Amino acid sequence: MAIAAPGQLNVNESPTSGSRSVDCFEKLEQIGEGTYGQVYMAKEIKTGEIVALKKIRMDNEREGFPITAIREIKILKKLHHENVIKLKEIVTSQGPEKDEQGRPDGNKYKGGIYMVFEYMDHDLTGLADRPGMRFTVPQIKCYMRQLLTGLHYCHVNQVLHRDIKGSNLLIDNEGNLKLADFGLARSFSNDQNANLTNRVITLWYRPPELLLGTTKYGPAVDMWSVGCIFAELLQGKPIFPGKDEPEQLNKIYELCGAPTEINWPGVSKIPYYNKFMPTRPMKRRLREVFRHFDHHALELLEKMLTLDPAQRITAKDALDAEYFWTDPLPCDPKSLPKYESSHEFQTKKKRQKQRENEEMAKRQKMQHPQQHTRLPPIQQPGQHAQMRSGPNQPIHGSQPQVAAGPTHHYGKPRGPSGGPGRYPPNGNPGGGYNHPNRGGQGGGGYGTGPYPPQGRGAPYGSNSMPGAGPRGGGGGSGYGVGAPNYPQQGGPYGGSGAGRASNMMGGNRNQQQYGWQQ
Numbered sequence: 001m002a003i004a005a006p007g008q009l010n011v012n013e014s015p016t017s018g019s020r021s022v023d024c025f026e027k028l029e030q031i032g033e034g035t036y037g038q039v040y041m042a043k044e045i046k047t048g049e050i051v052a053l054k055k056i057r058m059d060n061e062r063e064g065f066p067i068t069a070i071r072e073i074k075i076l077k078k079l080h081h082e083n084v085i086k087l088k089e090i091v092t093s094q095g096p097e098k099d100e101q102g103r104p105d106g107n108k109y110k111g112g113i114y115m116v117f118e119y120m121d122h123d124l125t126g127l128a129d130r131p132g133m134r135f136t137v138p139q140i141k142c143y144m145r146q147l148l149t150g151l152h153y154c155h156v157n158q159v160l161h162r163d164i165k166g167s168n169l170l171i172d173n174e175g176n177l178k179l180a181d182f183g184l185a186r187s188f189s190n191d192q193n194a195n196l197t198n199r200v201i202t203l204w205y206r207p208p209e210l211l212l213g214t215t216k217y218g219p220a221v222d223m224w225s226v227g228c229i230f231a232e233l234l235q236g237k238p239i240f241p242g243k244d245e246p247e248q249l250n251k252i253y254e255l256c257g258a259p260t261e262i263n264w265p266g267v268s269k270i271p272y273y274n275k276f277m278p279t280r281p282m283k284r285r286l287r288e289v290f291r292h293f294d295h296h297a298l299e300l301l302e303k304m305l306t307l308d309p310a311q312r313i314t315a316k317d318a319l320d321a322e323y324f325w326t327d328p329l330p331c332d333p334k335s336l337p338k339y340e341s342s343h344e345f346q347t348k349k350k351r352q353k354q355r356e357n358e359e360m361a362k363r364q365k366m367q368h369p370q371q372h373t374r375l376p377p378i379q380q381p382g383q384h385a386q387m388r389s390g391p392n393q394p395i396h397g398s399q400p401q402v403a404a405g406p407t408h409h410y411g412k413p414r415g416p417s418g419g420p421g422r423y424p425p426n427g428n429p430g431g432g433y434n435h436p437n438r439g440g441q442g443g444g445g446y447g448t449g450p451y452p453p454q455g456r457g458a459p460y461g462s463n464s465m466p467g468a469g470p471r472g473g474g475g476g477s478g479y480g481v482g483a484p485n486y487p488q489q490g491g492p493y494g495g496s497g498a499g500r501a502s503n504m505m506g507g508n509r510n511q512q513q514y515g516w517q518q
């Protein structure tokens with residue numbers, strides 16, 4: 001290995017120990033700005049590979065290396081799954097860091113530390129916010145299936161994600177969805193007495209038990225967030241956009257009813273139960289509010305948005321839900337259309353720019369009203385004065401468009417009718433995916449009208465989702481580095497489960513053999 005000059009970093013060689021320099025990468029553009037650091041799209045100079053660099057924010061040197069980053073690195077080093085983002089390496093820079101204009105970047109730490117991730121083209125929020133974006137039913141099923149598969153893997157490995165939301169679900173142009181941002185994640189054990197913080201999960205996706213102040217919880221907290229994402233995909237907008245914790249709980253109660261000892265045994269012992277008790281009776285209205293959803297979707301959503309965490313559906317059981325096994329089936333990720341890169345950070349920025357343009361145009365119009373209302377049009381060569389359509393009509397180009405919130409819609413599906421479909425006992429490699437662009441099954445999205453009857457469709461078959469493997473041992477063993485994630489044979493619910501045929505997610509309904517469920 002070549003030795004670098006004193007004071008210089010050797011960027012050409014991989015170190016035999018320690019980390020490489022960030023100078024091995026060329027930053028291309030910023031794609032994310034989170035609470036815990038900036039994220040850049042970058043190119044590895046030597047190989048040309050595109051990666052994502054997440055800079056670890058160390059604003060307060062006295063607090064040392066942030067615990068969120070330590071957790072994220074520790075947890076990601078042990079998780080290896082196609083639906084979990086891959087942490088490739090950690091790289092460092094010799095500080096002090098400079099921003100794009102060459103100014104010190106405010107990071108008081110003398111050197112920067114970056115996590116290098118595989119690059120993903122989109123996050124779900126950014127993708128959904130693309131103008132005119134419409135997700136088809138098979139596409140929603142495809143994303144939901146991948147989300148649940150990744151989460152099931154985390155839960156089997158005794159990891160709680162604790163920040164499931166659209167901007168943390170990354171999607172590439174091959175249609176793969178991966179869970180990202182494990183900054184709030186932590187290992188959990190079966191020890192029901194462990195106290196965990198309840199100040200986790202972004203408010204809109206936070207379950208009622210955390211809002212009510214419980215400190216003893218498990219994987220069900222992530223499943224509530226999944227339910228919120230699912231409803232958001234079907235509805236086209238967030239379903240619980242609370243401004244603060246009391247409003248958040250109120251929104252939940254309005255849709256899911258107020259918790260009582262009947263629907264949630266033990267709820268009255270949770271710290272803030274009395275404090276947030278509604279003053280009027282509130283009935284569950286989920287079926288009524290979302291009556292336009294397909295009934296299998298509604299059935300699954302009901303189970304995800306169950307107030308009592310002990311009764312809430314698990315990721316494993318959700319994967320076995322009829323929703324994923326009836327027409328229109330989830331599509332093959334590879335068949336999904338490819339979109340120009342879209343991250344929440346960029347779409348937010350674009351919208352902000354549009355708003356600024358709009359504001360500026362409005363201000364200009366206010367300052368110079370005559371320009372548009374009184375001045376005669378400038379006649380172009382060859383133009384006739386009759387072009388003017390009226391004395392007060394503007395004749396100049398149109399105003400910049402105002403971005404009007406999320407623009408994704410979920411139109412009515414146009415699926416074929418017929419009886420409910422069943423999947424085959426054995427998955428067929430490569431066959432049976434529903435193609436979103438094929439006529440009939442995948443043509444539409446969700447809309448406000450009643451969903452047409454489900455059709456009998458081609459069975460979903462794939463050998464790409466083998467059966468689940470061994471249960472993670474106490475405190476985080478289980479799926480070890482480099483070991484196959486889901487062995488085909490053996491394991492609590494391997495490829496050939498009893499009862500209902502094993503599905504591609506490796507689950508079947510009759511087995512409940514995972515850690516926290518025991």
Ligand SMILES: Nc1ncnc2c1ncn2[C@@H]1O[C@H](COP(=O)(O)OP(=O)(O)OP(=O)(O)O)[C@@H](O)[C@H]1O
Pocket residue numbers: 031032033034035036037038039052054085117118119120121122123163167168170180181182183343344345
């Ligand atoms: N591997 C990746 N590939 C592409 N984009 C990524 C990648 N990782 C993160 N991003 C983008 O950066 C954004 C922020 O990343 P991340 O959530 O990991 O940071 P954070 O600081 O923890 O953010 P937050 O405050 O939202 O929790 C993501 O929403 C995504 O758009």
